[in-house]
Amino acid sequence: MGKTLYEKIWDRHVVEKRENEPNLLYIDLHLIHEVTSPQAFDGLKKENRTVRCPELTLATMDHSIPTENRGFPFGDPVAQLQVEALEKNCKEFQIPLFNLGSDRQGIVHVIAPEQGLTLPGQTMVCGDSHASTHGAFGALAFGIGTSEVEHVLATQCLQLVPSKTLAIQFTGQLAPGITSKDLILALIGAYGNDFATGYVIEYRGEPIKAMSMEQRMTICNMSIEFGARAGLMAPDQVTFDYIKDKPFAPKGADWERALEDWKELYSDEEANFDNIIYFDVTQVSPQVTWGTNPGQVVSVKGEVPNPEASSGFARSNVENALDYMGLKPGTKMEDIPINVVFIGSCTNSRIEDLREAARVLKGYEKSSDVRGIVVPGSQQVKAQAETEGLHHIFLEAGLEWRNSGCSMCLGMNDDFVGPNERCASTSNRNFEGRQGENARTHLVSPAMAAAAAVKGHFYDIRDWEYKLQEVNS
Amino acid sequence: MNPFTVHEGIVAPFNRSNVDTDTIIPKQFLKLMKKEGYGKFLFYDWRYLDGEEENPEFILNRSHYKKASILLSRDNFGSGSSREHAVWSLKDFGFRVIISSSFADIFYSNCVKNGVLPVVLPQESIEELFDREEKSEIYPLEVDLEKLVITDFNGFKESFDLDPFIKEMLLNGWDEISMTLQKEKSIENFERKHPIHFSLKDAVPQRNSE
Numbered sequence: 164m165g166k167t168l169y170e171k172i173w174d175r176h177v178v179e180k181r182e183n184e185p186n187l188l189y190i191d192l193h194l195i196h197e198v199t200s201p202q203a204f205d206g207l208k209k210e211n212r213t214v215r216c217p218e219l220t221l222a223t224m225d226h227s228i229p230t231e232n233r234g235f236p237f238g239d240p241v242a243q244l245q246v247e248a249l250e251k252n253c254k255e256f257q258i259p260l261f262n263l264g265s266d267r268q269g270i271v272h273v274i275a276p277e278q279g280l281t282l283p284g285q286t287m288v289c290g291d292s293h294a295s296t297h298g299a300f301g302a303l304a305f306g307i308g309t310s311e312v313e314h315v316l317a318t319q320c321l322q323l324v325p326s327k328t329l330a331i332q333f334t335g336q337l338a339p340g341i342t343s344k345d346l347i348l349a350l351i352g353a354y355g356n357d358f359a360t361g362y363v364i365e366y367r368g369e370p371i372k373a374m375s376m377e378q379r380m381t382i383c384n385m386s387i388e389f390g391a392r393a394g395l396m397a398p399d400q401v402t403f404d405y406i407k408d409k410p411f412a413p414k415g416a417d418w419e420r421a422l423e424d425w426k427e428l429y430s431d432e433e434a435n436f437d438n439i440i441y442f443d444v445t446q447v448s449p450q451v452t453w454g455t456n457p458g459q460v461v462s463v464k465g466e467v468p469n470p471e472a473s474s475g476f477a478r479s480n481v482e483n484a485l486d487y488m489g490l491k492p493g494t495k496m497e498d499i500p501i502n503v504v505f506i507g508s509c510t511n512s513r514i515e516d517l518r519e520a521a522r523v524l525k526g527y528e529k530s531s532d533v534r535g536i537v538v539p540g541s542q543q544v545k546a547q548a549e550t551e552g553l554h555h556i557f558l559e560a561g562l563e564w565r566n567s568g569c570s571m572c573l574g575m576n577d578d579f580v581g582p583n584e585r586c587a588s589t590s591n592r593n594f595e596g597r598q599g600e601n602a603r604t605h606l607v608s609p610a611m612a613a614a615a616a617v618k619g620h621f622y623d624i625r626d627w628e629y630k631l632q633e634v635n636s
Numbered sequence: 637m638n639p640f641t642v643h644e645g646i647v648a649p650f651n652r653s654n655v656d657t658d659t660i661i662p663k664q665f666l667k668l669m670k671k672e673g674y675g676k677f678l679f680y681d682w683r684y685l686d687g688e689e690e691n692p693e694f695i696l697n698r699s700h701y702k703k704a705s706i707l708l709s710r711d712n713f714g715s716g717s718s719r720e721h722a723v724w725s726l727k728d729f730g731f732r733v734i735i736s737s738s739f740a741d742i743f744y745s746n747c748v749k750n751g752v753l754p755v756v757l758p759q760e761s762i763e764e765l766f767d768r769e770e771k772s773e774i775y776p777l778e779v780d781l782e783k784l785v786i787t788d789f790n791g792f793k794e795s796f797d798l799d800p801f802i803k804e805m806l807l808n809g810w811d812e813i814s815m816t817l818q819k820e821k822s823i824e825n826f827e828r829k830h831p832i833h834f835s836l837k838d839a840v841p842q843r844n845s846e
């Protein structure tokens with residue numbers, strides 16, 4: 164019997180296999196940040212323990228940092244304390260840190276791939292659920308809680324029970340203008356936001372192979388919104404080309420050895436998945452969420468659903484969501500006005516995402532009813548965008564151009580959506596209060612967010628009149 | 637961690653599905669750098685009006701639920717962010733057991749690490765518990781971890797599943813990290829053969845450098 168990609172990676176990392184008990188699994192790379200690590204370090208110190216493998220750990224600061232003025236003092240002294248604590252802990256335990264002054268700083272899930280640290284076949288964890296992003300490289304990557312952060316710091320291992328496996332077999336071809344963000348939202352919408360709970364997903368099929376690494380990462384990133392612990396994609400030439408020559412990636416003979424190793428990373432033909440679903444991507448249209456979980460989503464040409472179409476508890480789910488979102492059943496999505504646009508987050512703040520938004524915005528100005536920020540995923544992305552002149556397009560359109568960080572994705576810093584304000588956001592969660600107290604979030608792709616900024620309401624990107632085909636490179 | 641054996645407590649009904657960790661503990665409280673004291677911030681946006689005054693409509697603000705230690709909710713409880721603060725706040729409020737038809741994976745494991753017992757019951761039993769709770773003034777349940785059984789004092793009895801290892805951990809209040817640290821030999825042996833393809837060595841700060 165063959166093995167799935169998941170099983171291959173799992174088996175390569177089992178330190179101790181025990182019957183009827185979790186396996187002891189080795190972790191190749193541990194990413195940490197300022198918000199979910201302080202209690203873990205405190206725990207270590209209290210027990211007089213140390214960090215077992217600092218050179219397999221990378222720290223950055225992203226969640227609570229300001230994106231305008233970066234220097235101390237922060238406007239928020241509590242956030243500053245957190246950042247200072249991370250600096251101190253990293254120094255004490257000799258952990259590599261890309262701090263605020265570093266040109267490699269950024270959202271943890273953006274910087275690991277761009278630095279060549281996210282590699283196929285690895286196990287990776289982070290005290291952040293969107294660690295699933297790294298699965299796009301064929302790495303088994305998942306989010307953990309702070310207790311587990313402490314466990315990995317102390318032992319470089321975790322005690323884990325294997326997950327079930329779910330294959331998602333995509334077929335067909337995405338229509339022009341449709342992004343991988345639309346695809347993952349449509350998938351979650353079709354099956355429900357907790358469908359993949361207990362599973363690790365492997366995304367398969369031609370539509371995935373046709374995607375860039377950036378697009379693939381957007382899909383794996385939102386595996387957690389589908390309930391899955393992790394999402395995986397088999398590495399291929401696109402993956403290898405992306406990794407080659409990245410700063411921390413293997414070089415020379417090491418590269419050749421690694422490549423040999425990575426070419427084994429695919430699910431065998433006879434491998435057994437616990438569940439398989441088939442999904443034709445051909446009909447996927449631009450998606451906009453209307454509710455308070457990512458599965459409450461509809462085509463931009465659709466309308467706000469009527470609670471009366473469902474019954475019992477499902478109905479109250481829809482009613483609660485519409486109540487919070489301040490929406491009336493039957494409203495056309497394209498008629499919903501917005502106040503805020505956020506282009507950023509680990510889902511959609513890589514260079515391709517910014518290019519896509521800039522292509523739409525080129526030659527346009529935002530609606531006067533809208534304020535908007537563009538927050539690159541990393542300082543490297545920022546530098547690249549500025550080399551390409553993308554920031555001029557954003558600024559000329561009337562959007563703010565910031566430094567990298569999580570920013571308005573969770574509004575832990577000064578970037579948040581006000582009460583009852585409505586935001587077109589390229590992030591991944593539309594939960595109540597996620598972007599600010601009583602903030603109303605609609606998840607969309609970068610192009611859709613850009614179009615909404617100009618129009619002041621949602622607008623089908625397929626109808627967009629581009630003023631310039633190519634953004635100068 | 638304190639051992640968990642038998643727990644008897646009052647049920648608070650939380651009639652929602654997809655209760656996410658952003659709702660359980662909003663982000664502004666993630667800046668605190670301790671593990672205790674989050675109880676007063678639990679369900680903050682729903683629990684308080686203007687962040688100060690208690691919202692009388694909110695279920696946990698009703699006097700007889702203030703002492704509740706068993707939370708009854710609906711599917712996909714604890715979805716979203718991996719923040720362990722969600723469990724710290726539930727525990728600090730007084731919850732030792734959470735009953736639902738399903739839990740998000742990371743939340744589930746965060747519960748276990750903190751000695752909070754997540755109990756998965758089939759949909760029908762969840763309905764029945766909501767029903768029985770509604771009909772009682774206060775509704776206590778007994779949760780027996782050794783026997784893996786939940787009972788009320790009025791004929792309801794239902795067993796539940798739990799990974800045997802997790803059960804042992806909770807029953808004994810074991811510290812998982814100490815257990816793994818005892819495996820040092822195996823870890824070293826593993827490391828000797830296991831390839832790591834990236835190298836962060838150059839980025840490791842030296843302790844004496846400024």
Ligand code: SF4
Nearest residue numbers: 293508509569572573
């Ligand atoms: S950008 Fe948002 S989802 Fe991503 S790591 Fe930051 S807070 Fe989490």
